[in-house]
Amino acid sequence: MNDDPNRARPGLAQEVLARDRRHVWHPFTQHGTEGDPVVITRAKDASLFDAQGNEILDLVSSWWTCTHGHAHPKINAALARQAGLFEHVMFAGFTHQPAADLATALAALLPGDLGRVFFSDDGSTSVEVALKIAYQYWINVGEPRRRILVAFDGGYHGDTLGAMSLGRGSQMFSPFRELMCKVCVLPLPATFEGDDAADEREAGALSAFEALLADRGQSIAALIIEPLLQGAGGMRLCRPSFLKRLVELARGAGILVIFDEVATGFGRTGTLFAMEQAGVVPDLVCLSKGLTAGYMPLAVTVAREAVFEAFLGETFDRALPHGHSFTANPLACAVALASLALFEEEKTLERIARINRRHRAMLAELAAREDVARPRLLGSILAIDVKAAGGYQSAESRRLRDFYLAHGLNIRPLGPTLYLMPPYCITEEELTRAYAGLIEGLDTLGS
Ligand SMILES: Cc1ncc(COP(=O)(O)O)c(C=O)c1O
Incomplete structure (x- = not known):
């Protein structure tokens, strides 16, 4: 003291x-x-x-x-080392070792074929990127009427317009209601220790999703959820079995699944990623916060290869028109790599x-x-x-x-x-x- x-x-x-x-x-x-x-x-x-x-x-x-922990000597050293080489370079037409190494490391750690990494700056932008990928994916594959997003009540995905729309249940965003995009909201079967109504609540939420699929399944682009733990909504938990069933239903209807692991990623829920506990793999996952151990603003939206492939073509209009000045900042990538190494070392x-x-x-x-x-x-x-x-x-x-x-x-x-x-x-x-x-x-x- x-x-x-x-x-x-x-x-x-x-x-x-x-x-x-x-x-x-x-x-x-x-x-x-x-x-x-x-x-x-x-x-x-x-x-x-x-x-x-x-x-x-x-x-x-x-x-x-x-x-x-704050001011970790090994992360400090990694940051200083990278600062001694170069601090930043634009990320269209250029690349660097910290970004390529970090993308490779994340692809190896994430389950399934989540292996294509799009860099951005914070949790909100990682969600915004996921929404734009999901939306454009359906245009690129010739199903442009899939425009509706599905989210959960109490969810929080950030403060940019798209991310805010997903958290529309929150009173916090009421001044911006008219700016928001179209989102259908499902009930979250929030559970706790000693909860004896969890089965009933889960069945209710799943049948609400089934009813939505029956009614508008062909117009839905993507479902987004904070897996196992809704953070800002009040640390509300749902069970892995619910997550698994939810993903099965979404897959059955051909809908893209987005996991927002901005808060749950990097060990918070006991496993490196929350999704591991449910044994399911989304089409897109958003990561930030713990990605750089809390040092630097950096985020990634990681896609399955099949999603990435839908953006390939001979013309620019199929490419993702999105990017930020500080995309894949080398200092932040070097810090993230040092943080991942610590998970092993410590x-x-x-x-x-x-x-x-x-x-x-x-x-x-x-x-x-x-x-x-x-x-x-x-x-x-x-x-x-x-x-x-x-x-x-x-x-x-x-x-x-x-x-x-x-x-x-x-x-x-x-x-x-x-x-x-x-x-x-x-x-x-x-x-x-x-x-x-x-x-x-x-x-x-x-x-
Ligand atoms: C699950 C989740 N998604 C997205 C965000 C937004 O992240 P940021 O505040 O870095 O934009 C948060 C922030 O708390 C979050 O908890």
């Missing part, structure tokens, strides 16, 4: 805050009511350090991006299994509380609903967030949902501290 060298520079936080208040527009923030943000000057492993040197355990992995999946075992013991204690509902656990993620807490940005959830921050814990409720999704390097002692703080916050809310 309190060993931050910046502590020696009094006034730093106030200087930063003065400039921030004057010139910065923060994401998902009502500047009219929100207090000052925390000025971070350093981070290491599972902890952030503010300008006074106070430690904050990063229990949500900085929006689920940080995997191996036996990261075993670390995640250890976190899961600790979470399981904690979950029993949480489930026994009167003020807690729907306990859930998947891989490194523990989640509960707090009965007394209201919706997104409710007074109770803000009170909890403030309480945790004041106690050195970065735990940010998603409406009534409290969850822990720590970096995989978190120690036993830090987990103990996290659980104790979590409980204390709940007790405070009740008092």
